Amino acid sequence: MTRVTKKQLALLRSLDTRRGRDETGLFLAEGLRLCAEMASAGAPAELVLTTEAARAKPEVAAVLARFEAAGTAVVLGEPHDVERVSDTVHSQGIVAAARRRETSPEALSFGARAVVVALDAVADPGNVGTVIRTAAWFGADAVLAGRGGADPLNPKVVRATMGGIFHLPVCRDVDLGAALPALRRAGFRIAAADVDGAPEWRSWAASPRVALLLGGEARGIEPSLLAQADVRIAIPRRGAGESLNVAVTAGILLASAER
Amino acid sequence: MTRVTKKQLALLRSLDTRRGRDETGLFLAEGLRLCAEMASAGAPAELVLTTEAARAKPEVAAVLARFEAAGTAVVLGEPHDVERVSDTVHSQGIVAAARRRETSPEALSFGARAVVVALDAVADPGNVGTVIRTAAWFGADAVLAGRGGADPLNPKVVRATMGGIFHLPVCRDVDLGAALPALRRAGFRIAAADVDGAPEWRSWAASPRVALLLGGEARGIEPSLLAQADVRIAIPRRGAGESLNVAVTAGILLASAER
Numbered sequence: 001m002t003r004v005t006k007k008q009l010a011l012l013r014s015l016d017t018r019r020g021r022d023e024t025g026l027f028l029a030e031g032l033r034l035c036a037e038m039a040s041a042g043a044p045a046e047l048v049l050t051t052e053a054a055r056a057k058p059e060v061a062a063v064l065a066r067f068e069a070a071g072t073a074v075v076l077g078e079p080h081d082v083e084r085v086s087d088t089v090h091s092q093g094i095v096a097a098a099r100r101r102e103t104s105p106e107a108l109s110f111g112a113r114a115v116v117v118a119l120d121a122v123a124d125p126g127n128v129g130t131v132i133r134t135a136a137w138f139g140a141d142a143v144l145a146g147r148g149g150a151d152p153l154n155p156k157v158v159r160a161t162m163g164g165i166f167h168l169p170v171c172r173d174v175d176l177g178a179a180l181p182a183l184r185r186a187g188f189r190i191a192a193a194d195v196d197g198a199p200e201w202r203s204w205a206a207s208p209r210v211a212l213l214l215g216g217e218a219r220g221i222e223p224s225l226l227a228q229a230d231v232r233i234a235i236p237r238r239g240a241g242e243s244l245n246v247a248v249t250a251g252i253l254l255a256s257a258e259r
Numbered sequence: 260m261t262r263v264t265k266k267q268l269a270l271l272r273s274l275d276t277r278r279g280r281d282e283t284g285l286f287l288a289e290g291l292r293l294c295a296e297m298a299s300a301g302a303p304a305e306l307v308l309t310t311e312a313a314r315a316k317p318e319v320a321a322v323l324a325r326f327e328a329a330g331t332a333v334v335l336g337e338p339h340d341v342e343r344v345s346d347t348v349h350s351q352g353i354v355a356a357a358r359r360r361e362t363s364p365e366a367l368s369f370g371a372r373a374v375v376v377a378l379d380a381v382a383d384p385g386n387v388g389t390v391i392r393t394a395a396w397f398g399a400d401a402v403l404a405g406r407g408g409a410d411p412l413n414p415k416v417v418r419a420t421m422g423g424i425f426h427l428p429v430c431r432d433v434d435l436g437a438a439l440p441a442l443r444r445a446g447f448r449i450a451a452a453d454v455d456g457a458p459e460w461r462s463w464a465a466s467p468r469v470a471l472l473l474g475g476e477a478r479g480i481e482p483s484l485l486a487q488a489d490v491r492i493a494i495p496r497r498g499a500g501e502s503l504n505v506a507v508t509a510g511i512l513l514a515s516a517e518r
Contacts, residue, residue, distance in 0.1 A: 041499070126385060130504045130506075130507065133500060133503070133504060134503060134504065134507050135498075136498050136499050136500050137496055137497070137498055137499070137500045137503055138496075138497050138498055139496075139497035139498030139499075140498065162500060162501065162502070163499075163500065163501075164499065164500050167498060167499035167500070168498070168499075235514060237396055237397075237398075238396070238397050238398035239394075239395050239396055239397055239398030239399065239426060239427070240300070240395050240396070240398075240422075240423065240426035240427075241392060241395050241396040241421060241422065241423050241426070242421065242422075243421070244392070244393060244396055244510065245389045245392060245393065245506065245510075247389075247504065247506070247507055248389060248393050248506055248507055248509075248510035249510075250507075251503065251504075251507035251508075251510050251511050252510050252511050252514040255494060255511045255514075
């Protein structure tokens with residue numbers, strides 16, 4: 001196993017920025033859990049950085065072996081190298097540069113029954129990540145992240161997905177103004193989660209192909225996108241509050257969408 | 260309106276720490292939205308700090324008027340005073356010291372139909388806050404925060420509740436090992452969300468009085484508490500992942516619990 005080079009460290013550190021991710025086509029998976037999910041999903045990796053202490057642990061060694069078997073370069077660094085690359089104090093001595101799968105909404109193909117989740121300007125990385133995690137859990141076919149929200153390849157988002165991001169296509173920088181009409185032409189029924197929507201939400205996914213449109217924390221769904229929806233649905237409030245969290249909303253609706 | 264004193268500023272700043280909250284019986288509500296929810300819920304306040312610029316805004320002035328009508332001291336500071344008290348850059352020039360309502364589980368009284376949410380060692384402040392927000396939305400009767408998790412009066416938790424914390428009793432430092440048997444004696448059916456539970460989760464709240472037990476992010480529910488549950492329920496996975504987020508789980512289950 002070779003030592004990590006300065007160039008490799010600089011590459012890994014650059015993935016903390018949007019620009020670095022755009023220029024390299026890579027994003028960061030920090031820690032044992034994410035790297036294990038990445039390996040088990042067969043997600044393509046560019047480079048894995050680990051430490052002597054970490055690879056002495058059987059659970060880390062097992063993950064490294066899977067990366068090596070797939071032909072991924074695994075390099076050794078000092079604990080402070082890993083710490084400087086990773087935002088988290090719990091990286092457990094392993095971080096990977098994952099290769100972005102180039103996915104545009106047009107390139108996706110769907111079965112007769114399909115669920116897509118579309119996010120309009122959801123800004124909080126934890127929320128975007130938790131929506132992706134939830135979509136993966138319920139077997140959604142894709143997540144479309146619109147412009148103006150958190151980059152789904154931001155390390156904070158990736159962490160919050162708990163590995164879900166490796167299990168379904170996630171399109172970023174999507175022009176939802178074009179993507180939603182394309183989905184409708186492909187037979188998708190578009191349901192928008194909207195506090196002023198109809199309280200009959202349980203049947204929202206009755207069509208074979210459905211897209212769930214969710215809006216940002218502060219302003220909800222942009223009016224021109226909301227106008228594209230076939231139906232607006234609200235989860236009835238039985239107590240107090242202005243709204244539900246966007247990931248909680250996604251969970252409640254996706255749980256009801258038996259495919 | 261009087262100027263804020265050094266002593267008042269020190270008091271407000273102390274609420275960022277657990278010790279400060281314990282010694283004063285107060286906690287922090289930062290920003291216009293939380294303060295507005297606090298005023299509209301009639302939650303007791305000790306002190307409100309604002310700025311000249313903020314109180315010139317009609318929406319802030321309206322909230323300040325409600326606090327003053329309730330006899331709460333409103334004091335004026337400089338923008339940097341508010342910034343030093345508040346974690347958030349979006350405090351909009353208003354923060355309040357809310358008075359904790361002394362709530363122990365034994366002091367709660369419930370109607371014939373009731374839902375209680377119990378949290379065992381949920382560590383992430385955003386998750387605890389989002390569970391409280393969700394419980395408030397669905398009209399739950401109380402949240403019991405067990406020992407070993409995030410303090411529900413931590414400013415990050417309070418922010419994530421989006422004001423929900425002012426709308427239902429939230430007990431902290433609860434000894435769930437004692438509280439769960441007490442709930443059972445009071446006729447509550449205890450349902451534990453557990454990845455190894457039964458997939459028939461939709462009927463979990465069929466009893467008039469139910470308690471939903473949720474575990475921490477890393478280790479789930481402590482075995483001795485899990486043993487107290489009448490039923491263990493799992494939300495079936497239709498895709499990939501090890502688990503759902505705890506607030507998403509709470510939302511899915513509470514949404515299904517029509518009272």
